[in-house]
Amino acid sequence: MTKQDFNDGLLGFLDASPTPFHATANMAGMFENAGFIKLNEVDKWSLEEGRRYYVTRNDSSIIAFTCTNSKHYVMVGAHTDSPNLKLKPNPVIKEHGVVKFGVEQYGGVLLNTWFDRDLSIAGRVSYLNSNNIIKDALIDARKAIATIPSLAIHLDREANSSKSVNAQTDICPISTCNSEFDFSAFLKNQLEMNKIEDVKELYASELSFYDTQRASFVGLHDEFIASARLDNLLSCYVGMLAICTVDESKPMLFIASDHEEVGSGSASGAGGSFLESVLKRVYGDFEEYTQMIRSSILISADNAHAIHPNFPAKHDSNHAPLINKGSVVKVNSNQRYASNSKTISRFMNVASSLNEPLQSFVTRGDMGCGTTIGPITATRLGIETLDVGLPTYAMHSTRELCGSDDAYSLFKIILGLSD
Numbered sequence: 001m002t003k004q005d006f007n008d009g010l011l012g013f014l015d016a017s018p019t020p021f022h023a024t025a026n027m028a029g030m031f032e033n034a035g036f037i038k039l040n041e042v043d044k045w046s047l048e049e050g051r052r053y054y055v056t057r058n059d060s061s062i063i064a065f066t067c068t069n070s071k072h073y074v075m076v077g078a079h080t081d082s083p084n085l086k087l088k089p090n091p092v093i094k095e096h097g098v099v100k101f102g103v104e105q106y107g108g109v110l111l112n113t114w115f116d117r118d119l120s121i122a123g124r125v126s127y128l129n130s131n132n133i134i135k136d137a138l139i140d141a142r143k144a145i146a147t148i149p150s151l152a153i154h155l156d157r158e159a160n161s162s163k164s165v166n167a168q169t170d171i172c173p174i175s176t177c178n179s180e181f182d183f184s185a186f187l188k189n190q191l192e193m194n195k196i197e198d199v200k201e202l203y204a205s206e207l208s209f210y211d212t213q214r215a216s217f218v219g220l221h222d223e224f225i226a227s228a229r230l231d232n233l234l235s236c237y238v239g240m241l242a243i244c245t246v247d248e249s250k251p252m253l254f255i256a257s258d259h260e261e262v263g264s265g266s267a268s269g270a271g272g273s274f275l276e277s278v279l280k281r282v283y284g285d286f287e288e289y290t291q292m293i294r295s296s297i298l299i300s301a302d303n304a305h306a307i308h309p310n311f312p313a314k315h316d317s318n319h320a321p322l323i324n325k326g327s328v329v330k331v332n333s334n335q336r337y338a339s340n341s342k343t344i345s346r347f348m349n350v351a352s353s354l355n356e357p358l359q360s361f362v363t364r365g366d367m368g369c370g371t372t373i374g375p376i377t378a379t380r381l382g383i384e385t386l387d388v389g390l391p392t393y394a395m396h397s398t399r400e401l402c403g404s405d406d407a408y409s410l411f412k413i414i415l416g417l418s419d
Contacts, residue, residue, distance in 0.1 A: 011216070021060050049069055060258035078255075111165040146209065329360050330361045
């Protein structure tokens with residue numbers, strides 16, 4: 001696979017995955033095409049050595065793995081969720097001649113970037129059919145149906161010096177001037193567009209707004225990739241392609257968990273039982289399970305803050321990653337990242353053997369440090385873990401920016417770890 005093929009596929013994956021539900025469905029489809037066998041958590045498993053499997057939880061988290069007799073697994077972990085604006089259960093607000101939607105910010109949203117964007121809506125809808133069976137379906141309006149207009153500078157003379165955003169009142173997307181708008185009818189129409197017409201009653205939904213601008217190359221020589229949800233669909237794509245590429249005999253596992261942006265504390269998050277449960281079903285004997293855990297490594301792959309050329313003082317000058325200069329090993333002495341000298345050395349050894357560049361990131365001592373699924377998974381399982389990131393600008397914006405070289409480089413290193 002060439003870098004161009006890799007990046008072209010990445011752009012398509014980003015555009016097709018506006019929510020964790022869609023990202024998970026797209027990865028499941030990729031695994032199906034690659035010959036993985038689908039498992040269901042409620043069924044009894046009969047695994048065969050030399051086969052590849054995948055399983056989902058909550059339609060928003062996914063695990064894929066090869067089934068081998070080896071206990072030296074390379075595991076890659078990422079997350080499917082990104083900061084966004086989620087619809088409230090009763091979202092419709094009709095006032096001042098328009099219909100707008102009440103939203104709740106999910107995760108650490110960079111709110112100022114949501115203004116004046118063409119917004120669509122996507123997510124999961126649950127409904128009752130004529131047989132009184134509760135069903136779920138994914139919807140995606142796939143067109144701009146709303147926007148959040150900025151307040152004109154004439155009405156806010158301090159907008160360029162002290163702009164703040166009220167998450168309750170300032171970010172309600174405006175959708176229509178039709179006061180007869182019916183939200184339930186809108187959802188039923190979206191379901192009908194997906195050829196779902198047997199809807200007796202609508203129940204709950206989990207819907208998010210997203211920016212309709214497509215992922216694209218940017219730069220005089222296409223040096224950058226600009227898109228929503230690079231954090232962390234970028235790593236999901238790397239891990240997905242890696243496990244689809246390795247031979248069935250190689251011990252590898254990939255997990256993409258939901259809810260990382262809000263702490264991972266859910267049944268489908270990294271703090272839940274999903275990964276542990278799957279591994280214990282693969283290794284029914286506790287001794288073998290423990291041996292595997294202590295012989296394996298987890299690569300927690302997430303984005304890393306590239307040094308911003310307009311704000312260089314926000315970085316420690318000796319640990320300031322550059323775009324298109326390689327993957328970033330993330331270190332924090334307070335265990336906000338799980339990297340240690342052993343896991344770093346193993347990763348460095350493989351990268352060096354492939355002539356792939358590496359960088360390091362440490363947060364400035366006078367600034368707070370974010371965290372990842374790495375420490376959470378390491379704590380729950382006791383697995384040796386490395387936190388790696390891909391350098392990114394504008395993290396948590398509606399449109400983030402990464403390099404067009406770095407993800408492909410990480411992909412090659414992960415394949416090298418599996419050899």
